[in-house]
Structures are given as C-alpha cells and as structure tokens.
Amino acid sequence: MAEPGSTEPTTILRAANIEAGYGRVQVLWGAGLQVQDNQSVVLLGANGAGKTTLLKVIVGLLPAWRGAVHLGPNEVTTWRTDRRVRRGMAYMSEIGVFPGLSIEENLRVGGQFIERSTLRHRIEEVYADFPDLAQRRGALAGSLSGGQRKMLGIAKALASSPRLLVMDEPSAGLSPLFVGQVIEVLSRFRAAGLAMLIAEQNVAFLDLADRVFTLDGGRIRFDGSVAELQADDGLHRTYFGLA
Incomplete structure (x- = not known):
C-alpha cells in the first residue's frame, strides 16, 4: 500500500500469460509485460522471437489463445482493435x-x-x-x-x-543515421509523458527505455532496467556482443 500522500504509478497496459500463434503453430508461451503511465518500455528480441505476435495480441489484430490483456482498468482481450484505439491505444506496424x-x-x-x-x-x-x-x-x-x-x-x-503508443520495429529498413533521428523524435514525446511500448532488436532503442523486457522463443526471459540487463553477463553477450 502506498504511503499517505504518495502516488503509485498507474498501469496503462498489462498483458499476462499470453499464448497465441497461427493455425496450429504456437508462437507465444505464457508471455506477459506491463507498461505504466508515462513510461517507455522496450521489448527486445531477435527476429522470430515472437515480438510482432505479442504486439498483435495486445492491439487486437490476433486473438489470444490464453491469457488476458488489460488497458487501464478494462480487460480488452476480446475487444476489437478499433475499440482499443478509442480507449487510447495507437499502433504503428513496421x-x-x-x-x-x-x-x-x-x-x-x-x-x-x-x-x-x-x-x-x-x-x-x-x-x-x-x-x-x-x-x-x-x-x-x-x-x-x-x-x-x-x-x-x-x-x-x-x-x-493516444495515451499509449505501441510500435513494431521502428528501426526496420533504416540506416543508423535515420535510426538516430527516429530515437531523437521519440525522446521528445517520451519527455512529454507519452507511454510507449517499442518492440525492437536494435539495442540503440534502449536509450528510450525506462524498463526492458526480453522475448526469446515466445517467452519473456528478462524484466528489469537497462542497467540490470547490461549487468547480466549472458544477456550482455546476447544483445551487446562480446565487447
């Protein structure tokens, strides 16, 4: 419970125990994450990790086989995408x-x-x-x-x-110069308090992150700060190389 006079952060998005896939092929295995109001979250993972699938479940473009998605106080797991947009969610595909x-x-x-x-x-x-x-x-x-x-x-x-901007690999197809420009633009909106969920494989976007989740094989493997991610030797080698 919060101390008198303190303000607990409001969770704007919570996806829990998500299982989903295409046809008979399961891609997500109990994946979940959350985004608080005014928070920037990066979902980091390689190609094929399941990032796009998880985002599609979150925005309503793909049904969840199991699990739940909450937008603010509302469970929106079965809501159509347009209804989620009306409640403050926006989605940018690749x-x-x-x-x-x-x-x-x-x-x-x-x-x-x-x-x-x-x-x-x-x-x-x-x-x-x-x-x-x-x-x-x-x-x-x-x-x-x-x-x-x-x-x-x-x-x-x-x-x-929107209250929450969900983005799927904004770096896709861009040179390092343009990646830097995109990060610079997003940093302005982050400073203005826009909540963001950014799925990426480019670690440069960690400059925007208040919190990081890593996705591998359809499962969340890490949840924490950028500093904690960098301090983990195994994760550091995976995402930042040996240097």
Whole structure:
C-alpha cells in the first residue's frame, strides 16, 4: 500500500500469460509485460522471437489463445482493435503508412476516431511537431524516403492523441543515421509523458527505455532496467556482443 500522500504509478497496459500463434503453430508461451503511465518500455528480441505476435495480441489484430490483456482498468482481450484505439491505444506496424495515400490522408486515417470538429486542429498540432511533413502534406506516402515514412508512421499514430503508443520495429529498413533521428523524435514525446511500448532488436532503442523486457522463443526471459540487463553477463553477450 502506498504511503499517505504518495502516488503509485498507474498501469496503462498489462498483458499476462499470453499464448497465441497461427493455425496450429504456437508462437507465444505464457508471455506477459506491463507498461505504466508515462513510461517507455522496450521489448527486445531477435527476429522470430515472437515480438510482432505479442504486439498483435495486445492491439487486437490476433486473438489470444490464453491469457488476458488489460488497458487501464478494462480487460480488452476480446475487444476489437478499433475499440482499443478509442480507449487510447495507437499502433504503428513496421510499414506504418498507406503508401497510396497522401501525407494528409494518412494523418486523417490515424485520427479517424477523433471528433471531426477537433481533427483539423489535431492534424495541425502534428504538423507543428513534424514540419518536414507539413511542407509536403499533399505528397503520396509512397514517394517519401524510408526515414520520412517512419516519421509519417509516428505522426499518423500520434494523430489520435493516444495515451499509449505501441510500435513494431521502428528501426526496420533504416540506416543508423535515420535510426538516430527516429530515437531523437521519440525522446521528445517520451519527455512529454507519452507511454510507449517499442518492440525492437536494435539495442540503440534502449536509450528510450525506462524498463526492458526480453522475448526469446515466445517467452519473456528478462524484466528489469537497462542497467540490470547490461549487468547480466549472458544477456550482455546476447544483445551487446562480446565487447
């Protein structure tokens, strides 16, 4: 119990004992994690570890065979994705954008559940955060560079004014230079208090992490701070090499 006058952190997302897969192939074996309000969590794992599968269960794109997902005080395990979005969750996949739509149209898709009377204002706020996109708002997303597409993907997710941003490998397909730019952008929103869950295999994103989970073989193997991860010899060799 919290001491008088203290404030306990609020858990915005909790996924517990998740088992899921595709057809008869099981990918997740009792996986779980949690994100607190204003907290940035990195889910670290190699390709094939099950990161995308776990995120899809969390956002409602894949049913859980077992386990439960809570968004705030609500169990949302059986809720459709759009209902979760309306309750404050936003999702950015590896692709992140619709290439055949313009920048402006992508942002409108991202904010489709906002009241029309406020959507225009929200889009202008997003453009203020991403001025390079504002200058090309009529351009097709497919005409943008890889780094610009990632920025649009982030902007599209933020158009809904989410409480929780869930991202699947924002580094995918990017050069180290653009990875650094994406981390710099996300760090601004982290500083502003946006809760984030970022699934990644690139350890550079640990710069954003308040808490780290590692996923291997569909199971959570570690839950702790970046310092604790680095202090574990086995995990250090796995994720940071021998240096």
